[in-house]
Structure formats: C-alpha cells, structure tokens
Amino acid sequence: MKLTVWTYEGPPHVGAMRVATAMKGLHYVLHAPQGDTYADLLFTMIERRNHRPPVSYTTFQARDLGADTATLFKASCQDAVDRFQPEAIIVGASCTAELIQDDPAGLAETMGLSIPVIPLELPSYSRKENFGADETFYQIVKTLAQPQERTARVTCNILGPTALGFRARDDVEELTGLLSEMGINVNVVAPLNATPSDIARLPAAHFNVLLSPETGEAAARFLEKNHNQPFTKVVPIGVGATRDFIKEVVAITGKSVAVDESRLRMPWWSRSVDSTYLTGKRVFIFGDGTHVAAHARIARDEMGFEVVGIGCYNREMARPIRALAKEYGVEALITDDYLEVEAAIEALSPEMILGTQMERHIGKRLGIPCAVISAPVHVQDFPARYSPQVGFEGANVIFDTLIHPLVMGLEEHLLTMFRDDFEFHDDAGASHHGGKAKAKVEETVDAPAQPQGDNVIWLSDAERELKKIPFFVRGKARRNTETFALEKGLHEISLDTLYEAKAHYAR
Amino acid sequence: MNVPLPPTNGGCRTAPILKERGQREVFCGLTGIIWLHRKMQDAFFLVVGSRTCAHLLQSAAGVMIFAEPRFGTAILEEQDLAGMADAHVELDREVEKLLARRPDIRQLFLVGSCPSEVIKIDLARAAERLSQVHAPHVRVLNYSGSGIETTFTEGEDACLASMVPVLKDTTARELLVVGALPDVVEDQMVSLLTDMGIGPIRLLPARRIDDTTAVGENTVFALTQPFLGETHAALERRGARHLAAPFPFGDEGTTAWLRTIATEFGVSEETFEAVTAAPRARARKAIAQAAEALRGKSVFFFPDSQLEIPLARFLTRECGMTAIEVGSPYIHDALHGPDLDLLPAGPQISEGQDVDKQLARARAARPDLTVCGLGLANPLEAEGLSTKWAIELVFTPVHFYEQAGDLAGLFSRPLRRKAVLQMEAAE
Numbered sequence: 053m054k055l056t057v058w059t060y061e062g063p064p065h066v067g068a069m070r071v072a073t074a075m076k077g078l079h080y081v082l083h084a085p086q087g088d089t090y091a092d093l094l095f096t097m098i099e100r101r102n103h104r105p106p107v108s109y110t111t112f113q114a115r116d117l118g119a120d121t122a123t124l125f126k127a128s129c130q131d132a133v134d135r136f137q138p139e140a141i142i143v144g145a146s147c148t149a150e151l152i153q154d155d156p157a158g159l160a161e162t163m164g165l166s167i168p169v170i171p172l173e174l175p176s177y178s179r180k181e182n183f184g185a186d187e188t189f190y191q192i193v194k195t196l197a198q199p200q201e202r203t204a205r206v207t208c209n210i211l212g213p214t215a216l217g218f219r220a221r222d223d224v225e226e227l228t229g230l231l232s233e234m235g236i237n238v239n240v241v242a243p244l245n246a247t248p249s250d251i252a253r254l255p256a257a258h259f260n261v262l263l264s265p266e267t268g269e270a271a272a273r274f275l276e277k278n279h280n281q282p283f284t285k286v287v288p289i290g291v292g293a294t295r296d297f298i299k300e301v302v303a304i305t306g307k308s309v310a311v312d313e314s315r316l317r318m319p320w321w322s323r324s325v326d327s328t329y330l331t332g333k334r335v336f337i338f339g340d341g342t343h344v345a346a347h348a349r350i351a352r353d354e355m356g357f358e359v360v361g362i363g364c365y366n367r368e369m370a371r372p373i374r375a376l377a378k379e380y381g382v383e384a385l386i387t388d389d390y391l392e393v394e395a396a397i398e399a400l401s402p403e404m405i406l407g408t409q410m411e412r413h414i415g416k417r418l419g420i421p422c423a424v425i426s427a428p429v430h431v432q433d434f435p436a437r438y439s440p441q442v443g444f445e446g447a448n449v450i451f452d453t454l455i456h457p458l459v460m461g462l463e464e465h466l467l468t469m470f471r472d473d474f475e476f477h478d479d480a481g482a483s484h485h486g487g488k489a490k491a492k493v494e495e496t497v498d499a500p501a502q503p504q505g506d507n508v509i510w511l512s513d514a515e516r517e518l519k520k521i522p523f524f525v526r527g528k529a530r531r532n533t534e535t536f537a538l539e540k541g542l543h544e545i546s547l548d549t550l551y552e553a554k555a556h557y558a559r
Numbered sequence: 560m561n562v563p564l565p566p567t568n569g570g571c572r573t574a575p576i577l578k579e580r581g582q583r584e585v586f587c588g589l590t591g592i593i594w595l596h597r598k599m600q601d602a603f604f605l606v607v608g609s610r611t612c613a614h615l616l617q618s619a620a621g622v623m624i625f626a627e628p629r630f631g632t633a634i635l636e637e638q639d640l641a642g643m644a645d646a647h648v649e650l651d652r653e654v655e656k657l658l659a660r661r662p663d664i665r666q667l668f669l670v671g672s673c674p675s676e677v678i679k680i681d682l683a684r685a686a687e688r689l690s691q692v693h694a695p696h697v698r699v700l701n702y703s704g705s706g707i708e709t710t711f712t713e714g715e716d717a718c719l720a721s722m723v724p725v726l727k728d729t730t731a732r733e734l735l736v737v738g739a740l741p742d743v744v745e746d747q748m749v750s751l752l753t754d755m756g757i758g759p760i761r762l763l764p765a766r767r768i769d770d771t772t773a774v775g776e777n778t779v780f781a782l783t784q785p786f787l788g789e790t791h792a793a794l795e796r797r798g799a800r801h802l803a804a805p806f807p808f809g810d811e812g813t814t815a816w817l818r819t820i821a822t823e824f825g826v827s828e829e830t831f832e833a834v835t836a837a838p839r840a841r842a843r844k845a846i847a848q849a850a851e852a853l854r855g856k857s858v859f860f861f862p863d864s865q866l867e868i869p870l871a872r873f874l875t876r877e878c879g880m881t882a883i884e885v886g887s888p889y890i891h892d893a894l895h896g897p898d899l900d901l902l903p904a905g906p907q908i909s910e911g912q913d914v915d916k917q918l919a920r921a922r923a924a925r926p927d928l929t930v931c932g933l934g935l936a937n938p939l940e941a942e943g944l945s946t947k948w949a950i951e952l953v954f955t956p957v958h959f960y961e962q963a964g965d966l967a968g969l970f971s972r973p974l975r976r977k978a979v980l981q982m983e984a985a986e
Binding site for chain 1 (some may be wrong): 581582583584585586587588589590605607609610611613614615617618619621628630631632633634635636637639640646649650652653656657673674676677678705706707708710915932933934935936937938940941
C-alpha cells in the first residue's frame with residue numbers, strides 16, 4: 053500500500069478510454085462497478101467534449117457479485133453493439149473487475165459478434181494511464197492493420213495523439229501543415245479521430261510520425277516490424293527539434309525541401325535585447341518524459357535558461373530522462389510522488405518551474421513562477437484558441453508561455469533598485485499577477501541571531517541585508533551563503549560573509 | 560398557513576415507480592469525503608482502494624486537492640493482492656505514518672472501496688485494532704464508500720451510520736439534527752430552533768469529536784438530507800425517534816420541517832409565527848425573483864443524490880415548474896414519503912437507472928431543463944437541451960430560508976444564460 057493524495061496518472065483503463073474517446077466508430081465495453089463512470093467527466097468537462105465517451109460500463113453492484121456479473125457483461129456487450137453499431141469493440145476490466153476474474157475477453161469471444169472484438173489486458177495494480185493508452189492503441193493496430201500496397205505519393209501516419217492529450221488537437225494540425233509544406237500527405241492520424249477502417253489503412257503510408265511516444269510507441273514499433281514502416285524519433289517541439297525532425301523526414305523520404313520559416317518568430321524574440329534578462333534563469337522541469345526532454349532543450353538552447361533539475365513521472369521514460377539529466381549535469385528525478393517533487397523544487401529553489409498542473413500549485417505555494425508544459429492539466433489548458441506545441445507556431449506559443457509568468461525585465465531591475473521602497477517592495481509581488489498590492493510590513497529581526505541549517509548562525513545585520521534581496525533570488529542567496537560559510541568553516545554569517553559569498557558565486 | 564396543503568390532484572406517494580436496472584451514470588460513495596472532511600475538522604478519511612479511487616477523488620475534488628486535504632488513498636499494489644495477512648501490516652504502517660505527520664487528527668475513517676470489499680479486507684477489524692493502538696487520542700472507524708454498495712451521497716450516510724454505535728448514551732430529551740450542512744446554514748438552523756425555545760440541539764456530524772453528541776430512548780431526530788437511510792435505521796436501533804418531515808428546501812419545505820419539530824416540542828403558534836414570519840417573507844421574495852425564468856418550464860431529473868424528490872417538490876410548488884420525470888438512485892418511503900405527498904401527481908417517478916433508456920426518454924420529452932451529472936451535461940447541451948449539473952446542489956448552501964432564493968437561482972441560471980447568449984450576426 054502507498055498513501056497517495058495526488059496521482060499524475062489515472063488507472064490504465066482511463067488510458068484505454070482516451071484511445072476509445074479519441075476514435076470514431078469504436079466502442080469500449082468496460083467491466084467496472086457503479087461509480088467508475090466518473091471518468092466520463094474528464095472528457096465532457098476538462099476537454100469539453102460534446103458527446104458522451106463511447107464507453108459502456110457494466111456498473112455492477114454488490115448484489116450482482118457472483119455468477120451474475122458475467123451475464124451482465126455479455127448483456128452490456130450485446131446492448132452496446134446493437135445500440136451504437138460500432139465497427140469494432142474493445143473489451144476490458146477496471147481494477148475491481150480484474151479482481152472478480154470474469155475474463156471479459158473470453159466472454160466477448162464466445163458471443164459470436166460479427167465485428168472485431170479486441171480484448172485488453174491492463175494490469176491495474178502495476179501499470180498506469182499512459183501504459184493503458186499505449187497498449188490499447190497497440191492492440192487495436194495489431195488486430196486491424198492490413199497488409200497493403202504503399203500509396204503512390206509519399207504519405208505518412210501521425211501516431212499517438214489521444215483524447216485528453218496535452219495540445220494534441222492543435223499539434224496534429226500544425227504537424228499536418230508542416231508535412232504538407234514538405235510535400236507529404238497524411239494518410240491516417242491515429243487514434244485521434246480515426247475509425248477502425250482508418251486503422252486498417254495504416255500500412256499504406258510510407259512511414260510514421262510518432263508524435264507522442266507515451267501513447268503511440270508500441271504501435272509504431274509494431275508497424276515498423278510487421279509492415280516495414282520506419283518511424284520518426286524526434287518529437288518536433290522547439291525550434292531545434294523541429295529542424296531536426298525535418299532533417300529526419302528528409303532522410304526517410306529522400307525528398308529535399310525548403311520549409312517556409314517566415315512565420316517563425318521565436319528565435320528573433322529570444323535574441324532581441326528585451327530577452328537578455330532571461331539569461332541564466334534557473335528552471336526546474338517536470339512532466340511526462342517527452343515534454344520534459346523537449347523543454348530541457350528549449351530552456352537551455354533556445355531561451356538561454358539554466359536547467360537546474362529535470363524529472364518525469366512516467367517510469368516508461370525513466371531511461372532517456374536519466375541520460376538527458378546526465379548530459380545537462382543535473383540529477384534526474386523519477387517519481388510519481390508530488391511531495392518528492394515539491395521537496396526537490398524547494399531544495400533547488402529555481403526561479404521558474406516548467407511542469408504540470410501539480411507543479412503550478414507547488415509553484416504557487418512556494419512563490420515561484422510556473423508554466424504548464426505537460427499533462428495532467430486542468431480545463432484552462434484545453435484552450436479555445438489555436439495553441440500547438442509542435443512545429444514553428446508551437447515554438448512561438450512556447451516562447452510566450454514561458455516568459456509570461458516571469459517578472460518582466462524592467463520590473464526586476466526596479467525591484468532591485470527600490471527594494472526598500474514602501475510601495476514598490478518585493479512582497480508586493482509582480483505587477484501583472486493579480487491580487488492586491490500588500491503594504492510593506494516593517495520586519496523585526498530577532499536579535500541577535502537565529503540558527504539556520506547546519507548550525508550556521510545568521511547575525512542580525514546579515515539577516516536584515518538578506519531580506520533586502522528580491523524574493524525570487526533570496527532562497528538561493530540564503531543557501532549559497534550557508535554553503536559558502538560551511539565550506540569556509542564559519543559558524544556565523546556576517547554582512548561580510550554574505551557579500552563574500554555573493555562574490556564567490558557571481559556569474 | 561403553516562402546513563403546506565397537499566396538491567389537489569393528489570401527490571406522488573402512491574404513484575407507480577419505474578424501477579430500472581442497467582448502466583448507471585453516478586458517482587460512488589467515496590465522493591462524500593470531499594464535503595465531509597471539510598465539515599469534520601479533526602477527521603481524516605483514508606480510502607483503502609486502487610489508483611482508480613485516488614483518481615476519482617482528485618477528479619471530483621478539483622482544486623481542493625491542492626489545499627492539504629485531510630483525505631488520501633492507500634493504493635493497493637500487486638503484492639497486497641497476493642497475501643491477505645500483509646494487508647493489515649501494511650495498513651498499520653501507513654496509518655502510523657499518517658498520524659505521525661498529522662497529530663491534529665482525532666478521528667480516522669478507514670473507507671472501504673470496491674477493491675477492498677471484493678478481496679474482503681476486514682477494515683472493521685482493522686479499525687478496532689487501530690483504535691486500541693491509538694486510543695485515546697484518535698478514534699478509528701470504518702465504513703464503505705464503494706461503488707458496489709453506495710451511490711454518491713450514500714457515502715455520507717454510511718459514514719454517519721458508522722458513528723451512531725459509538726455515540727454516547729443519554730436519557731435526556733434532546734433534538735438531534737442529522738446531516739452535514741455548510742456551517743453558515745447550520746448556524747441559521749440552530750438559531751431558528753433556539754429562538755423557538757428548542758434545545759439543547761445536537762448535531763451529527765459535529766464539527767469536532769469533542770462536541771457532545773449523544774443518543775438514547777428520549778432522543779428525537781430530524782434529518783436535513785434525504786439520503787440518510789442507514790443512519791436513520793441506526794438511530795432507531797439506538798431507540799431514537801424520527802420526526803418525519805419534508806426536507807428544508809424553499810419556503811414551504813423549511814416551514815414544514817421546522818413545524819414538525821415545533822409541534823413535537825410544543826412550541827406555541829405565536830412563537831412559531833414570530834420566529835419564522837420575517838425569514839419566510841424574505842425567502843418568498845427571493846424565490847419570486849429568481850423563479851421568474853422557471854415559471855411554466857418543464858424539468859427532468861436524472862438520478863444522482865436522492866435530493867431529486869424534495870427538489871422537484873420545491874420547483875413545482877414554489878417556482879411554477881412541471882416535472883416530467885423525477886429519477887432517484889433510491890427511494891425510501893420513511894424519508895421521501897412526506898415530500899412525495901406534496902409533489903403534484905403527473906411526473907414519472909423512477910428509481911435506479913438504465914442510462915441509455917433514460918436518455919431516450921429525455922430526448923423524446925425535450926424538457927426545458929435537465930438536471931443531470933457532469934458526464935451527461937455537455938453532451939445534452941450540445942443536443943440543444945439546457946442542463947443544470949446536479950453536483951452543485953450538494954456542494955452549494957441550499958437549505959433553509961436564507962438560501963431559498965439561491966436554490967431557485969441555481970436552476971434559473973442556465974435558462975437565463977441561454978436567453979442571454981447571442982452569437983448570430985446583427986441584422
């Protein structure tokens with residue numbers, strides 16, 4: 053048992069629902085107790101879908117337990133097929149049904165349905181949502197994809213985008229546009245908006261674009277092995293990654309193209325003098341592996357930030373994230389416990405967090421600006437406006453997203469210059485962050501000193517000086533000074549120690 | 560004119576009930592934790608369940624999850640399923656850690672889920688054992704909020720029922736008011752009763768464990784929520800007597816509810832009038848304003864919280880609506896009877912659910928307003944039906960006089976919004 057308040061991922065059957073809801077003409081018959089239908093509202097509320105997810109639940113109750121539940125499952129299955137007339141169905145069990153061992157797969161197979169029945173084995177007590185989506189999509193592709201001739205023109209499939217995918221809707225549109233500029237048509241996008249008959253046509257494409265490894269990699273590997281389709285390894289999030297992706301596609305197709313970059317504004321925005329103050333901003337990055345890897349590159353190479361920590365919650369991506377962390381000279385944090393993430397952020401005291409909905413709240417608690425770069429996200433990150441992450445427009449979107457939470461350059465200087473100002477002091481917070489300006493409270497310094505950290509004592513003048521340092525760097529200054537004092541074998545921090553440490557760590 | 564007259568065409572108490580079984584689109588009882596943990600300020604709710612349970616709670620609790628909530632899920636892992644002996648050791652360890660981290664916790668609820676019920680982890684025994692280990696500082700109780708046993712608000716019922724056996728004994732003639740209400744509403748209720756000279760008033764649940772709620776042969780109890788069937792039965796087993804009344808929604812419901820208690824305690828007509836006249840007038844005025852958009856409109860209730868019957872009574876009698884179907888997950892005559900008596904005959908009363916069949920009935924009837932859960936609301940809006948999502952009725956203060964206008968307002972807002980939105984090009 054493990055005590056949990058927040059989970060980054062749902063159970064695997066929610067991953068299967070993300071595939072089913074993404075598709076059309078497919079129905080999911082889920083053996084699950086009453087109450088598990090809560091998952092519907094993720095799709096109808098967070099993603100604001102205008103239809104019910106194509107999922108039939110058996111919603112068994114205590115009185116049904118026993119032999120009855122198997123009959124109930126078969127009845128639900130028949131009912132769903134009759135009512136919704138899908139081209140194919142997927143069948144599986146949620147965590148409770150997994151325990152009562154009704155074997156949905158076997159039951160559905162004996163029914164003699166005239167459409168393909170795709171059984172799912174999703175181990176609820178050891179795996180999670182992303183695995184559920186990846187495995188479901190793989191099973192669907194494995195069952196339905198038919199060997200066939202390649203299309204006459206060069207085409208590709210886009211694999212991986214699902215329902216409840218972070219910016220999946222706009223990423224598909226942006227990517228389709230980019231490929232089209234390269235003279236490549238999209239054969240099928242799957243699972244998002246694909247039908248089972250579309251899945252059958254997947255092998256007609258010349259290659260696959262793996263947009264979302266978390267939810268499409270198993271299918272991509274299957275198609276590579278069984279239908280001889282190579283798939284792209286670079287996810288085109290960020291300017292450099294997009295350019296690498298274009299190169300990769302050129303290498304696969306042998307087509308040489310000039311892609312129009314006239315709409316790409318991000319590099320100039322980042323080079324312009326207004327962005328100079330971004331240099332060396334210390335960022336902590338957490339989310340799903342794919343988005344974390346992409347954003348680490350953007351942060352360091354395209355925004356000029358310093359990456360002080362990276363990590364992901366999905367163990368499936370632990371290996372590449374560890375390798376990446378090594379490359380960036382930082383410690384990788386692979387965990388699905390938000391308290392560990394919070395502790396890491398507190399210890400590193402970054403100036404900015406790039407993360408999920410959870411890190412947004414951690415940032416709020418610690419007073420650190422945060423931008424959301426990865427699922428899980430709340431309703432505001434399924435925006436009405438066009439906001440892809442991939443490609444050149446994605447790079448423009450990301451630049452805006454990353455700088456918005458930061459205190460603006462001039463404001464930062466003014467806060468440093470006038471840090472003792474009675475109206476414009478650092479506790480007032482950034483001018484564009486809402487909330488009322490707080491009047492400055494005269495701080496009394498406990499005389500003579502307070503022990504901090506490992507027996508290092510702050511003398512009152514140093515403590516007072518520390519409080520004059522802008523809030524967004526104060527934590528770092530405190531830590532650096534204490535480390536410096538310990539290294540020098542000092543047990544007291546005076547004003548001089550503070551400034552010696554500042555000089556020592558000066559960049 | 561204090562007792563509401565039954566409708567002239569007869570009520571719904573004896574109307575045939577459409578009982579359906581099939582797919583149910585409802586929450587499980589775990590959801591009750593979300594409001595119970597706010598109400599009981601020294602309680603922690605530990606669900607023993609799966610990742611699904613944790614995911615449900617975080618989906619239903621929304622942003623509350625980030626406010627250091629006093630609930631959590633002990634997620635069962637593969638090894639917990641293998642050997643049952645382990646489960647108790649594991650649970651003891653997790654509880655130990657939890658109580659060390661939160662020394663302010665005085666009552667701990669071990670909440671059963673579908674997985675823990677199916678593999679039959681004996682949480683009752685665990686609660687007894689842990690109670691002994693952590694006594695007297697912490698009391699450990701157990702109830703089930705599993706979907707196989709409970710629907711949505713029944714989670715509160717199961718929780719309160721688990722507390723009844725451990726309530727202190729009393730021989731005093733006391734009024735016990737049962738059902739978790741927002742503090743502001745509870746205070747209004749207590750002050751109305753106190754002004755009539757009724758007291759002492761005991762509350763279940765109390766805000767803290769130290770509050771003295773006791774029960775015995777001379778206790779009479781009133782329910783503020785229609786979903787407390789098990790608690791009702793548990794209190795009767797302790798010898799307490801139920802004061803059956805319509806539920807305190809709207810002017811009529813509140814008055815009838817108060818009157819039942821006033822009669823029991825021999826409050827004079829003059830006192831009753833003096834205490835209720837002013838708030839009644841306020842409630843009527845507020846309802847009249849908010850209900851303008853509702854008059855003459857039809858309403859269709861999907862089953863959700865068991866609040867449907869009293870709310871349908873309020874909307875039809877005080878807001879001028881017509882009910883087409885009133886669905887409830889469970890109907891309990893001792894609890895819902897008084898409201899069914901007052902609900903004008905006509906609507907289909909249904910118990911249980913086969914969601915697809917019920918959707919077909921709603922589509923055919925095209926009600927002006929459909930009260931349903933969040934999984935159905937947007938899809939129905941997209942079909943052109945106006946909806947009021949039902950969970951808000953549980954999370955918002957809606958009981959008693961001062962909230963009567965707000966209650967009507969919750970139903971009129973979707974209709975007003977529909978009228979307000981104009982996206983067509985100007986002529």
